[in-house]
Amino acid sequence: MAKAKAKPKVGIFGFTGCAGCQLNILNLEDHIVDLIGLIDITTWVMAKAENSPGPWDIALVEGSIAKKSEIERIKKIRENSKILITIGSCATHGGLPAMRNLRDTSAMKKTVYGDTTDHLDIMDKIMPVSHYVQVDAALPGCPMDKNEFVRAVKALAVGKTPQIPNFAVCYECRIRENACLLKEGKFCMGPVTQAGCDALCPSNGAVCEGCRGPVAQVNWGAEYKILQELGATPEEIKRRFLKYCPSTADMEEFQELVF
Amino acid sequence: MQVQLKKDNEYVPHIAKLIKKTQMTEKETLFEFMFEEPEIRDLFTYNPGQFVQVSIFGIGEAPFSISSTPTRKGVIELGIRKTGDVTEAIHALEVGARSGIRGPYGNGFPMNKMKGHNLLFVAGGIGLVPLRSVINYVADRRDDYGKVTIFYGACLPEERVFVDEIEKVWPNIPDFEVHQTVDECHTTWQGNVGVVTTLFSVCAVDSANTMALICGPPVMYKFVVRDLLKLGFARDEILLSLERRMKCGIGKCAHCQVGHKLTCMDGPVFTYFEAERLMESI
Amino acid sequence: MQTYTIRKDEIPKLVEALKEEYEVFGPMPKRTSYVFAPVTDPTKMNLDYDSTIMSPKKYYLPSSQTLMEVSLKNATIEDTVKDILDQKPKILFGVHSCDINGINFLNRVFDGKYDDPYFQAYKEITTVIGLNCLEPCKYGFCRAVNKNFVLDGYDLFLTEISDTHYYVHVGSPRGDRILTIAHEFFKEAKEEDGAAFTAALHKKHENLPVALHIDNIHETLDLAWDDAIWDELGEKCMNCGSCALVCPTCYCFDVQDEVDLSISKAERVRKWDTCLFYDFALVAGNHNFREDPPARLKYRFYHKFRGAIHDQGEIACTGCGRCIDACPAGISIKDVLFRLQEYWAASPTPQGGL
Incomplete structure (x- = not known):
């Protein structure tokens, strides 16, 4: 029989994106209390004043990797997490920010920031999280679907791999x-x-x-x-x-x- | 004649307790289950080659061939490889844990028709799971069947299942002969190296009055059947146990449909004559 | 056998009267199409509807259905069959012959050695008021597959005999019961009504097209196993599953466990699945028996027009044409059957006969 394991320690992290997926977790009014009963969110800068430096059983990662500094950060999170799950299309596929991969970055920099762009830590290509570290499960969507998120947390709580449908x-x-x-x-x-x-x-x-x-x-x-x-x-x-x-x-x- | 456990709702499993776990390899463990209700324990019988649906409530349900023999009553033995959510959850069960079992389903091997014949078993990897049921059944009713030859192949020596029986029990039964092989060479392995069909050159097989029973990974069937036909086996003397993803086990969900047959109802055991006529069967 | 007539303009009143005892479902408008839905406003129910997006199979095999609930604390199991039987009885109003035949086909699947108690429970609580089609619908080809009439599977059956009246056949005691409850709407049919009914049947047979012949379909399929048509269709098909979902005879399902948020209870749920999906024939160890998308499309045709003859004694197609309407890629089952008919006609015949 499925048993509730000890409450897993969860960290929620934002990278380059609109933070809408994290907001979607906060918007789970009907379920948030129950969810907190299943998981122990030890790190979530958007919603908590005190945050643990890790390690975590589960890392939920939102946003794409757009800056060099983000590569180091995501690698560190990976090292300190047993399971890493991307939430939203930015983290899973690159998402809307990665649209700029199809354009000339230097021209865009110039348009926005003028001639002084040296301070910008921007890479030419914006990549999904899976480009840099191993991802165990992905919850795509712009934003991530709330119900799918709840299903994923329940699955994790009983030791199942969160499944997303394999059809259109x-x-x-x-x-x-x-x-x-x-x-x-x-x-x-x-x-x-x-x-x-x-x-x-x-x-x-x-x-x-x-x-x-x-x-x-x-x-x-x-x-x-x-x-x-x-x-x-x-x-x-x-x-x-x-x-x-x-x-x-x-x-x-x-x-x-x-x- | 089998006594069928008649239920109003065939989808609802009976509660069974895990009474013993024996790890066989890194990924495979032998589980012994016993129904909680004594009445079901008494009524539950099966044919070697049949399968049951095992439920880990909250995780899901999956089909498993029965590895024990109905000649030894009391427990249901299932040799299970850790490969997905349900099997991982079964492996995580502690002795005494309660899960659900329903069945038995499928046809199983034609034990009556096989009477009086010599039997050749060709098993690959965990394909030995359903064949072990037949082998021990035959061992317990030794007089009903002729000579028994067992070919067993695995990828690596440490991936072999039921090693004790293969090496110590079965070779000592009168008129039992066991040959093993592994795909990859290993320093401490003294035996044959090569895929399971290489055993045909190690041990001469006589097709006269012999039936062949095959179970293994999907890729294995074609090659074994080819060699058996060369040796003169008739198409209906070759029995295959096919693996499909039975979801309901009772002929409704169509996941295990092969050609116009349902593996869960018409199979999982098919003669090669039947299998040859089913599109995409092997 | 007694037959009846009912005035068309009294149908809304009849529905209203039946709603006391039954939950009534019928063809209701939805955007550009129709769906079977609760008849909230009987004047909105349109019995002149062409077809609906989904067949009424959803009332017998819901797209997602809890089979049982399990307490994770002590492993007690409660199945949901009783919950179905406790529901308010249902009336499906205005079900075309193709769809009644679809339900009959499903009944063959869910009957047999192992009864499916859920399907049977839904059957138990559901009354079917059928409706004869006298005009062809946009995509249908029911007559070509002999599904433009019903032998059984209905409780009442309506046939339009004039601009103002339907002719009514009673098919079961359940149908009889409706006549008892709402007797004021039904008049005993007179001789001229019977003549009008015969005329309506003639009209139906004149109207429904028969150009397609599928009497040798399974032999044709045997010959066409390696034909290029399957790869050609496979290239167009996106394996989205729309055809199977709207099909009145497709019944494949998946079973999954879902836990509640307190992890104290699990539900075992069955959900529609289709053989067009990648996972369908996937087994442990990641071996996929139908890995390539064209193989899955081909399998669907072979199961419908060949396998089902073995299993259920008839093809698994009612000619309703919904899959043609639903396919985003424009694949038409009717065109495929025509192509197979041409394939048959063009296959070489031995000189001088056998």
Whole structure:
């Protein structure tokens, strides 16, 4: 029988991102008291005055790695944690901050900061956490889904690996009985996007933006064709495919596409 | 004739207690379970080759072949490899812990049809788990069956399961012959090295009046069957126990569908004649 | 056998009357389509609906369903069959023949050597008021698969016989009971009503297309195992599972345990699964029996049109056409069947016969 283990020590850490995922944990009003009954949050700079320097049983990491100093920090957290879980798409895939990987960084620096940019500790490419350290589980999404987070904490509390679905958003979208938005001519990313959000956007009539990153064995070619037939330009398609997960550009199948 | 445990709800398991754990290798342990209710303990019987669904409540349920023989009543022995959440949780159970077991499911080996035949067992890795049930059944009803030859292959010597029986018990049973091999050479290993089919050149196998029982990793079947056919085995004298991901065990969820058959209902034991006709079976 | 008629404009009143004893579900508008949903406002229920996004299988096999609750303290198990039986009885209003056949098919799966008590409990509490389709729907091809009529599986069955009336067949004691509760809405059918019913059946047979022939489908599939069509479709298919989810006969499920936040109770939940998903045929040790996406799409067709004949005695397709509507990649099961029909026609025949 599953048994509650001794309360695991948990650290919650923010890197480059909007901090929305951490905020989402704070927003779990219905569950937060129960959650604190399951885990012992020893470090959380956003929400606590006193914070432990580690070690932790579980590290929850939000944000992408954009600065050199962040590499050292994430490595240290990894060394001091038994399990490291990324929360949100920035930490998992690079997310919105990594959109700048597709542009010229020096020009951007100049636009924002003018000629004196030497003090900036910015790397040319923004990378997901998994680029630097081993990640045991990932809860993608922009922001991370609250329910998925609760499920993950419960799983950890009984010693299970947090699972995220290995299929596309369409599963949840069909179960919620939405008519297919692609069929209505809208540029929906549902079929190529990892489920787990309960098809939040399509259920409210908005297309899936692909914020949770590509699904297992993603078929970029098929989605490309559909969007093209619906009138999307190659540039538009590329932008959609790379928006939350720029590393998609490194996928073999992606490189076969003509943009 | 087997007495079936008739239940209103086949999905609900019976509570069983873990009474003994014996570690066999780094990843495999032999678990002995006993039903809490004496009535179920009495009624529960099975055919070698059948499987049960084991529940670790809160973690999940998974199918396991039974390693014990129905000729030795009382406990259900399951040889389990640590490979996922459910199996890790089973490995973490302490003696006395309560979990759920339902079954037995599947067809098992045709023990009656096999009577009077010589038997060749070809097992790879933990494929020995269901075959051990047959081997010990045959050992207990020695007069019903002919000569027994056991081929056992593992990747490394330390990955072999049921080593005591392989080395000390089975070779001493009249008309039992055991041959082992490992895929990779090892300094202290004196025995045969090579995949399990290399044993066909170590030990001459006569296909006359012989049935072959095979269980092992998915990649193994093709090669073993090829060699058996060469030796003159008929397609229905080759019995395979197939592994699939049974979720319900009772023919509903379709996870274990192979071609037009369900592994949990029509199998897991198929003759090669049947398996050959099932798309994607081996 | 006594038959009846009912005025179309009295249907909302009938629904309202039945709501005392039953929870009534029927085709309700949702954005650009229809879904089976609680009939909150009977005037919104539209019996002229074309099709619904999801079939009524959800009332027999919910997309997510707790099978049992287990106390983690002392391992006591309580199954949820009684909870189903304790629910207010349901009426599914306006179920087309294809969907009744779908429920009948599921019944074959969930019956058998091991009864599925959950499915049977839902059946127990559910009354089906069927509805004959006299016009073809946008994607359906029910007549080609012999599912444009029902032999059983309904409690009442309505057929439109004029702009104002439905003809009513009673299929079971449960249907009879509705006549008892709401007798004021039903009139005994007269001879001319019977004639109008016959005319309606003729109209149906004229209207429903029959260009597709699948009588030798499983032989065709045997021949087409290595055909290029599967790779071609596999390239288009994104394995999103939409087709299987909306299908009235797809029944595959997964079973998972979920714990509550106090870790004192676990629920064993079954959820719809589909053979198109990567994990479906994955076994311990990470061996996947259908690793490649095209293999999974092909498997689905073979199971529907070949395997099901072995297991359930009939193909697992009611010709409802929902999967055609749902597929984002534009794969049409009807087109695939037409292609297989062409494949059959084009396969070489031996000179001079056998």
